[in-house]
C-alpha cells in the first residue's frame with residue numbers, strides 16, 4: 001500500500017522481516033507497548049528533517065541562523081567553553097556567539113566535539129553506512145526487510161519500501177570489519193544484492209536513482225564524554241546510536257530533551273553570566289546512563305551475538321517455525337526490557353531444545 005501526500009509517495013510499513021545468513025526468514029508485525037499493531041512510514045530524511053526544522057522556526061523564543069557552519073568552540077580565560085565561532089556560507093566574515101552553554105548537536109562529524117579535542121571513536125564502534133534509492137524493485141510490500149549476510153555481519157543490508165516500486169536500500173557494516181575486508185561498501189552492497197537468492201531476481205530490472213551516499217554512524221557501544229565546562233553533546237555527536245539496529249533518531253531526540261532538562265536546572269541554580277560549571281551539568285550524563293545506556297548495552301550484546309552465524313541462523317530459524325520464539329522477537333521490538341532476554345544462557349538452552 002502507498003500513501004500519497006500531494007506529489008510525494010511514502011511507503012507504509014506494518015511488519016519487519018529478518019532473513020538469516022542461511023536464507024531462513026521470520027516476519028513479525030509492529031506492535032506497541034500495549035500489544036496493538038501499528039503502521040510506520042518510510043519517508044525521505046530531508047522531508048522529516050524539514051518538518052522538525054520548520055516547527056522549530058515557529059517558536060517565538062528561538063532564533064534560527066541558517067547557512068552558518070560552526071567552526072569551533074571559544075573558551076574563556078579559565079578554559080571553559082563560552083561560545084562558538086564560524087563563518088557564514090559564501091562570506092569571509094567570521095562571527096562569534098557567546099553563551100553560558102554550548103550544545104553540540106552537529107552529528108557524527110561534530111565540529112564541537114572535534115574542537116573540544118575529544119578522541120576519535122575507534123573503528124570497532126563505528127558503522128560505515130551506504131544508502132541509495134532504487135527504482136524498479138519488484139516484490140516490495142508493507143515490510144521493512146533486513147538481511148543478515150556473511151559479507152556484512154555484524155551489520156545488515158536493508159530494503160525499505162518507499163511507495164510504488166521505489167526502495168531505500170543500504171548496508172551498515174562495522175568500520176573495523178570494512179577495513180579488514182578491503183572492499184568499498186558500494187561494492188559489498190552491489191555484490192550482496194546480486195548474489196542473494198531472495199534479492200537477485202527482484203533487483204534485476206531496478207536502477208539506482210542519483211548516487212550512493214555514505215556516512216559514518218557512531219555507535220553507543222563507545223562511551224563518550226558528553227559534558228564539561230560550558231558544554232554538552234547530544235545525539236550522534238555524543239555517540240548514542242543503537243549498536244545493533246543503527247537507529248539514532250530516537251536517542252538523539254531523547255538526549256536533546258535530557259540535556260534541556262539538565263541545562264534548565266543548572267541555569268536556575270547558577271547565578272551570573274559565565275559558562276555553566278561541569279558539575280552543574282553532570283545530571284545530564286547521569287540521565288543518559290539511566291534512560292539510554294541500558295538499551296545500548298543490550299543492543300551491543302545483540303550485535304556481538306550476530307557475529308556467531310550459527311546462533312543467528314538458529315534464532316531466526318526457530319522464530320520462523322515456532323510462535324513462542326517469534327513472540328520473543330515481537331517483545332524485543334516493543335520493549336527495551338525484553339532485550340534483556342539475550343543475556344540469559346537459559347534462553348539459548350531453550351532455543352537449542354525447542
Ligand SMILES: Cc1cc2nc3c(=O)[nH]c(=O)nc-3n(C[C@H](O)[C@H](O)[C@H](O)COP(=O)(O)OP(=O)(O)OC[C@H]3O[C@@H](n4cnc5c(N)ncnc54)[C@H](O)[C@@H]3O)c2cc1C
Pocket residue numbers: 068069070071105106107108109110111112129130131170215216217234235236237241246247248249250252
Ligand atoms: C544511511 C543511514 C541510515 C540511517 N537509518 C536510520 C534509521 O532508519 N533510524 C534511525 O533512528 N536512525 C538511522 N540512522 C542514524 C540517524 O540518522 C542519526 O543517528 C541521527 O540523525 C542523529 O541525529 P543528530 O541530530 O544527532 O545528527 P544529524 O541528524 O546528523 O544532524 C546534525 C545537524 O548538524 C548540522 N551540522 C553539522 N555540522 C555542523 C556545523 N559545523 N555547524 C552547524 N551545523 C552543523 C548538520 O547539517 C545537521 O543538520 C541512519 C544513519 C545513516 C547514515
